[in-house]
Amino acid sequence: MRVNFTVNGRPQEADDVWEGESLLYVLRERLGLPGSKNACEQGECGSCTVRLDGVPVCSCLVAAGQVEGRDVVTVEGLADYARQRSSGTGARGGTSLDEAKGWQAKGADSQTGEGAGLSPVQQAFIDAGAVQCGFCTPGLLVAADEMLERNPNPTDADIREALSGNLCRCTGYEKIMDAVRLAAARQSEGV
C-alpha cells in the first residue's frame, strides 16, 4: 500500500509498504532516514522515539498505515523543529529528505558541534558529554526536547520520568541528566 504523511514538515509518500510494517521501518528503509534507531522492536528501549502529531511515541509500535495524513518529526528534523518553535513562526518550512539524510552533528568544529545548526538539546548533549556509543541518543533527544517544550523548568524527577522509556547502556544516565538540566537552564536564560 501507499502511505502519505508529513515528515519533518514536508509531505512524503512511501510506496509498496507492507500492511504489517512499522512506521520505524518506513522511516529507515523506505525514506532513508536512519536517525531513529531499531533496537528492541517492542517498545522497551525508546531508541526509535519520534513525535506523531506532536506526541512522543515508539515508531516501532505504530503501524505504517496508521500515520496516513499525520505529522511525524524525527531526530533529523529536530534542529529545524526547535528553531521554528523558538522563533515562533507558525508556518514551518520543514526539512527536506535530502537535507535530513545528509544531516550530521558536525559543523565548523567537529568537537564542539558549533555551526552545525543543532537544537539546544543536541548542543547540550555534546557539551555535557552525554553521548557515548550514540545509539540511544536520537530517542533521548526527541523525548528530552518534547519534555522541555512542555515543561521548561523540570525537576530531576520530571526528567527521570520523561526519559524513563529510553534505555542507555553506556552512560549510567548521569551525563544525560546533566545535558537535560543544561538545556533547561540555557532555555530559561534565553541563550
Add this chain to the structure above:
Amino acid sequence: MDFLRPASWEEALAAKAEHPTAVPIAGGTDVMVEINFDHRRPEYLLDLNRVGDLYEWEVGEDAVRLGASVPYTAIMENLRAELPGLALASHTVASPQIRNRGGVGGNLGTASPAGDAHPALLAAGAEVEVASAARGTRLIPIDAFYTGVKRNALQPDELIRAVRVKKADGPQQYSKVGTRNAMVIAVCAFGLALHPRTRTVRTGIGSAAPTPVRAKTAEEFLNAALEEGGFWDNGKIITPSVAKRFADLCSAACNPIDDVRGTASYRRHAVGVMARRTLTWTWESYRGARRATEGAA
C-alpha cells in the same frame, strides 16, 4: 494482509462484521510487538485510530464513560479525581511513549492477566461497553469479562467501545510489584477501593491467576469485620489482626504460576503485602477525610 481503515464507529463495526478475524489495532503496543516478532500474521488489521469517538470520555453523575482508546496519559492527567485507582494504575504502564498510545480498550482486548488496568477496574466496579453491527450495544460486567488466559467475553464480530467505571466514592489505591518503576510487566499487582456509600470494599488482583480476579472471600471478611466493629462510623484504626486476616485471604485468592518474572509463592506473598499496605493507605485516607468533615462541622 489487508489494512482496514474505518473512518467512523459504524464503519468499524461493519468491517468487523464482514471480517470477524480482523485484529483491531489502536495504540499498537501489543499488536505491533506480535507482528514485529512474527508471532502473528493477521489476515486483516483493523485500524481504530481514525475513530474519534474512542478517544473521548464523558464524566456522568455516577460513572465515567471512558473511550476505549483514551491514552493512559490522558487518564492520568484528567481523571485522577473521578478514577483514582485507574489513574494510579495508568501511571505504572510502561513508559511515557507507551502511555501516549495505549489505552484501556487494548488492555481489555488482550485480556492478559498482567494488564495494569484490570485490578483497578475490578476494584472500582466497571462495565465494558461492547457493540456489534448486528446486535448493537451490550454491557458486560467486569467480573464476567475475563474468561481465561488472554480470553475475554467478546464475540468475534464485537468491538470494545468504552468502559464505564463507577466514580470513586472513597479512597482507592493501586500497587504493583516489578524490578523497576518503568517498563515493567507486573510480577503481580493489587487494586483496592473503599466504597463508603455502600460500606463495601472491592479488590482486584493482577498477574497472580489465569485471569485478573477479585479476592471475594477477603472482601466479604473485611466488609463484615468493618461492619461489626463499627469502623465506618467510628473511624478507628483497623485492628492489625483484621488487616492480617484480610491479607492472608487475598493471598489465598491467588492461583499463580512460576515464571520468569517470579515464583508462585512469591506472588502469593507479595499480594498479601500489597493488600495490607493498600488497605492501610486507603483506610488512613478515609479516616483523614472523616476527621476533616467532623472538624468542619
